[in-house]
Amino acid sequence: MRKNVIAGNWKMNKTISEAKEFIEATKAKIPSSDKAEAIVCAPALYLTELVKLTEGTDLKIAAQTMHYEESGAFTGEISPTALKSIGVEYAVIGHSERREYYNETDESVNKKTHAALQHGITPIVCIGETLEEREADKTNEVVGGQVEKALEGLSAEQVSTVILAYEPVWAIGTGKTATAQQANEVCTFIRNVVKEKVSAEAADAVRIQYGGSVKPANVDELLSESDIDGALVGGASLEADSFLALVEAGAK
Numbered sequence: 001m002r003k004n005v006i007a008g009n010w011k012m013n014k015t016i017s018e019a020k021e022f023i024e025a026t027k028a029k030i031p032s033s034d035k036a037e038a039i040v041c042a043p044a045l046y047l048t049e050l051v052k053l054t055e056g057t058d059l060k061i062a063a064q065t066m067h068y069e070e071s072g073a074f075t076g077e078i079s080p081t082a083l084k085s086i087g088v089e090y091a092v093i094g095h096s097e098r099r100e101y102y103n104e105t106d107e108s109v110n111k112k113t114h115a116a117l118q119h120g121i122t123p124i125v126c127i128g129e130t131l132e133e134r135e136a137d138k139t140n141e142v143v144g145g146q147v148e149k150a151l152e153g154l155s156a157e158q159v160s161t162v163i164l165a166y167e168p169v170w171a172i173g174t175g176k177t178a179t180a181q182q183a184n185e186v187c188t189f190i191r192n193v194v195k196e197k198v199s200a201e202a203a204d205a206v207r208i209q210y211g212g213s214v215k216p217a218n219v220d221e222l223l224s225e226s227d228i229d230g231a232l233v234g235g236a237s238l239e240a241d242s243f244l245a246l247v248e249a250g251a252k
């Protein structure tokens with residue numbers, strides 16, 4: 001049985017006091033469950049403080065991106081070594097916003113995925129097609145290619161620990177959710193790609209989240225699908241009550 005992963009991606013939102021307030025309001029209310037894990041992907045600036053605030057709780061803190069090198073002349077970047085040194089256990093890699101605005105490519109996603117795993121950080125690897133690609137019937141080709149390239153060179157054992165996040169670009173921040181069936185179809189396809197390219201065991205173990213306008217009102221339906229193992233949530237993760245409702249849905 002795969003454990004659901006409910007992750008709130010705050011993106012570039014909240015001040016430090018708002019971030020702390022959210023953590024204080026939620027950390028003790030995260031159900032200790034073998035069915036779900038709860039993660040907040042916070043702005044880099046707050047990671048140290050939020051990791052400390054959540055120590056010993058069931059709420060985990062993730063970075064929203066990271067570099068693949070351990071150190072060096074990469075002004076403004078954050079290394080996996082640095083993340084690990086402050087106790088960050090997860091990092092989002094290849095979010096569509098980073099692919100669109102910050103030159104993230106399948107190649108850098110692959111390097112970052114390797115680097116994260118080498119440093120004991122669980123990568124949350126994002127993949128997803130644009131509306132244009134979906135309308136041109138290229139969803140499987142695009143998403144399959146992204147998955148294959150992201151996981152290239154990893155052992156089956158490593159792939160088993162990766163979290164994949166299927167986020168159709170057209171459903172992000174638009175209020176347009178893929179129907180549960182549409183989302184599951186692609187998640188099933190992704191699992192089959194992992195089965196074909198990696199191994200049946202890795203395909204069975206890998207967690208696949210859906211992301212794109214997930215909210216308390218639609219999360220149950222999405223999570224009831226066979227190949228959806230959680231949600232990566234933007235807008236609806238910003239309010240404590242809404243985030244807690246999503247986590248509770250995942251832990252049911």
Ligand SMILES: O=C(CO)COP(=O)(O)O
Nearest residue numbers: 009172173212213234235
């Ligand atoms: O990009 C997302 C999460 O990473 C989804 O954002 P929304 O939930 O705001 O659509």
